[in-house]
Amino acid sequence: MNKKTIVLILSFIVLWQLISSSINMKTLPSPVSVAGRTFELLYPNPLLLLHIAESTKRLIIGYLIALVLGLSVGIISGLEGNLKKIINPLMGFMISIPTIAWVPLLLILVGLGDKTIILAIFLGGFFPIAYNMQRGMEIVNLDLIRAARIMGLKDIKCILHVYIPASMPSVITGARLGIGYSWRALVGAEMLAATEHGIGFMIYASRAFQDVSAMFLGLIAIGVLSYLTDRILITTVENRTIKKWEMVTQHG
Amino acid sequence: MKARKINKILSFMAPILLFFIIWQIVGVLDLMDTTLLSKPTKVFERIIQLIQTTNKKTIIEHSIESIMRTTIALFLATTIGCSLGILLGLKKNIEETINPLITFLMPIPGIAWAPLFITWIGFGNPTIISVGTLAAFFPIVYNTSLGIKSINKEIIWSASIMGANRRKIIKDIILPGSLPHITTGFKLGLARSWRTVIAVEMLAATTGGLGYMVFDAREYLDVTTVYAGIILMAFLYLLVENTLIKELENKTIKRWGMIT
Numbered sequence: 164m165n166k167k168t169i170v171l172i173l174s175f176i177v178l179w180q181l182i183s184s185s186i187n188m189k190t191l192p193s194p195v196s197v198a199g200r201t202f203e204l205l206y207p208n209p210l211l212l213l214h215i216a217e218s219t220k221r222l223i224i225g226y227l228i229a230l231v232l233g234l235s236v237g238i239i240s241g242l243e244g245n246l247k248k249i250i251n252p253l254m255g256f257m258i259s260i261p262t263i264a265w266v267p268l269l270l271i272l273v274g275l276g277d278k279t280i281i282l283a284i285f286l287g288g289f290f291p292i293a294y295n296m297q298r299g300m301e302i303v304n305l306d307l308i309r310a311a312r313i314m315g316l317k318d319i320k321c322i323l324h325v326y327i328p329a330s331m332p333s334v335i336t337g338a339r340l341g342i343g344y345s346w347r348a349l350v351g352a353e354m355l356a357a358t359e360h361g362i363g364f365m366i367y368a369s370r371a372f373q374d375v376s377a378m379f380l381g382l383i384a385i386g387v388l389s390y391l392t393d394r395i396l397i398t399t400v401e402n403r404t405i406k407k408w409e410m411v412t413q414h415g
Numbered sequence: 416m417k418a419r420k421i422n423k424i425l426s427f428m429a430p431i432l433l434f435f436i437i438w439q440i441v442g443v444l445d446l447m448d449t450t451l452l453s454k455p456t457k458v459f460e461r462i463i464q465l466i467q468t469t470n471k472k473t474i475i476e477h478s479i480e481s482i483m484r485t486t487i488a489l490f491l492a493t494t495i496g497c498s499l500g501i502l503l504g505l506k507k508n509i510e511e512t513i514n515p516l517i518t519f520l521m522p523i524p525g526i527a528w529a530p531l532f533i534t535w536i537g538f539g540n541p542t543i544i545s546v547g548t549l550a551a552f553f554p555i556v557y558n559t560s561l562g563i564k565s566i567n568k569e570i571i572w573s574a575s576i577m578g579a580n581r582r583k584i585i586k587d588i589i590l591p592g593s594l595p596h597i598t599t600g601f602k603l604g605l606a607r608s609w610r611t612v613i614a615v616e617m618l619a620a621t622t623g624g625l626g627y628m629v630f631d632a633r634e635y636l637d638v639t640t641v642y643a644g645i646i647l648m649a650f651l652y653l654l655v656e657n658t659l660i661k662e663l664e665n666k667t668i669k670r671w672g673m674i675t
Contacts, residue, residue, distance in 0.1 A: 168515055175516065190535055249430040256431050259652040260645055261610040263526070263617065264626070267633040268641045272451055347524040351614050354526065355630075363527065367618075370530040378531045382523055389522040 192376040197383075200376035215384060217360035218349060221277065222392070225284025226345045230338065233289045237296020237337075238322060247297065254294055262287040262348040266355050280352040280361070287348030288341035295340065299333025300326060331405045339397050346389050362388075453639045458646065461639045472623050474643070478651065481612055481625045484540065488547030488608045493601060496552045500559025500600075501585075504593070510560065517556060525550030525611030529618050542619045543612055550611035551604035558603070562596025563589055595668050602660060609652060 176194050183193035192200075204211035240250040265286050269279040303326055311325045327334065353363025366381035404410075435455040442454035465474035503510040525546050532542040566589060574584055616626025625644050632640035 167511070171512060171515055248426070249433070252427040252430045253434055255427070256649055256653070259649040259656070261613045261648060263610065263614040264629060264645045264648055267617070267629045268638070268645065270633055271636055271638055271641065343522060346522065347526070347610070350524045351526045354529075355617060366527055366530050370534055373534055375531065375534055378534070382527055382531070385523050385527055386519050390519070393522070 190375065192379055197376045197379050200374075201380055204377070204380070211365075211380070211384070214360050214362050214365045215388070218353065218362045219388070221280050221353075221361065222284060222345060222349050225281040225349070226288050226342060228281075229285045229288030229292055229341060229345065232285075233292030233337070233341065234296050234334070236289075237293040238300065238326065240293075241297045241300025241326075242322075251297070254290055254297075258290040258294060262344060263351040263355075266352050269352075270356055275356050275358050279356040280349065283348040283352035283356075284345045287344035291340040291344055292337040295333045295337025296330070299330025299337075302333070303329040328404070328408070331408075332410055335397060335401050335405065338400070339393065342392055342396065343389075346385070346392075350385065451638055453642055457639050458642045462643045462647070465640070465643065472628075474628070474647065477623050477625050477628045478647065480623045481609075481616065482651070484543050484547060484612045484616075484624065485605075485609050488544050488612060489551055489601075489605055491544070491548045492551035492555055492604055492608060495548075496555030496600070496604070497559050497597065500556045500597075501563060501589070503556065503560040504563025505589075517553060521553040521557065525607065526614040526618070529615045533619050538619050538621050543615045543624070546615045547608040547612040551608035554603035554607060555597075555600040558596045558600025559593065562593025562600075565596065566592040591671065594671075598664060598668060602656075605655070605660070606652075613648065 180193050183191045240247045266283055269282050273279050307325055311321050350363040353361040354367040357364035362381050362384055366378050369377040439455045442452055528546050528549055532545050536542055570588055574588055613626040616624035617630040620627035625648055629641050629644035
């Protein structure tokens with residue numbers, strides 16, 4: 164955050180205030196009314212924090228399951244050529260299904276509530292993570308593996324110390340794509356399947372009261388949170404691994 | 416060439432068929448609750464039924480509705496997104512002003528905008544198409560401006576020294592040079608608008624669309640129709656990706672040798 168960005172954000176807020184005060188309040192709330200609504204939702208009872216906490220909890224559980232299973236499936240199918248021939252097309256097929264399309268199915272199979280939302284987050288994150296892990300395994304330099312084998316590294320150690328570090332750029336791409344997909348699944352699923360809390364639920368429930376300020380607040384909260392998750396989870400790992408090991412290449 | 420193509424399609428389809436066969440076996444042997452699991456043959460029958468149905472919208476009409484919405488949204492997003500992206504790529508001071516806003520708005524899922532648009536412009540097509548456009552817009556702007564910035568400045572300098580005017584530079588250097596990035600943006604935009612249109616159809620559609628069909632089937636606990644919708648969505652997307660997009664890439668950036 165440099166000085167320039169702060170000035171830009173401030174001037175943007177002022178502009179927004181000017182525009183919203185010149186047209187109808189109902190359709191475009193002013194920054195002041197969004198701030199007022201934020202305060203109402205924080206005090207006396209911190210409803211907003213509850214929504215955020217609930218969404219974060221679901222995201223972390225769903226995403227962690229996706230990460231563990233996705234990386235495992237990616238590693239296994241990357242190691243076994245025959246398995247890859249079967250898993251790869253299935254994954255290509257599954258990845259083409261919009262994650263949200265699973266929600267009606269999950270609603271029938273498991274019903275309203277946390278389980279459906281977490282499963283949707285998992286389904287969103289799993290495929291990009293597994294797919295990229297597998298791609299990463301393909302590009303590992305064979306010489307590295309041969310060298311490790313000759314020096315007597317066993318299977319598990321070989322995976323942990325050679326395959327995973329060598330395919331780290333793909334792992335991070337997958338993790339980053341995965342969290343984006345998980346976020347999308349979270350918000351969509353919360354609108355369709357949440358029963359009381361969650362940011363998606365908050366935005367959707369505000370529609371019944373024409374509470375546009377709360378919707379804006381929800382959108383801003385999602386923006387800030389997804390920026391933070393990317394910063395905290397992914398960029399930290401990226402800096403500690405591939406940046407430190409100088410494996411970063413130009414990527415779009 | 417032809418034989419290799421068929422071979423490729425076969426090796427892609429075989430595991431998916433295998434998956435359907437296993438699913439069928441599980442369904443026939445009654446290993447799990449078949450009212451929830453359904454069976455591929457039942458799903459297939461349902462698709463035929465939904466094609467021939469006369470008292471409701473057919474599955475083809477639903478698909479066409481979703482495809483039309485996605486097409487319009489993608490067209491709008493590409494037109495607005497590419498123009499703004501070119502502007503941002505060329506004018507550095509405008510880019511610095513707008514970029515923070517774009518980076519902030521880009522990760523917000525399209526569907527999060529849906530309730531806002533429903534309040535503003537009501538249920539139905541206007542909301543679905545606007546939200547679809549918004550979802551596709553950000554990756555397109557971002558990638559277009561990235562593509563323009565990635566062009567080697569020396570090529571532009573040498574062209575202008577040799578007397579090319581601004582219009583010619585944009586048409587003959589900047590646009591072709593940034594096409595690989597623009598194609599990436601377009602592909603991302605397609606994926607995101609398709610997904611978002613399906614999602615918003617669940618919330619805001621009143622007449623039809625695949626998302627509407629699937630969500631409506633849920634009300635009657637009609638698992639078979641939900642499976643039919645999901646499978647159709649995947650096939651439609653794969654079809655578009657492997658025919659239209661591949662063709663577009665072959666005709667442009669592959670022919671120019673720009674794919675790495």
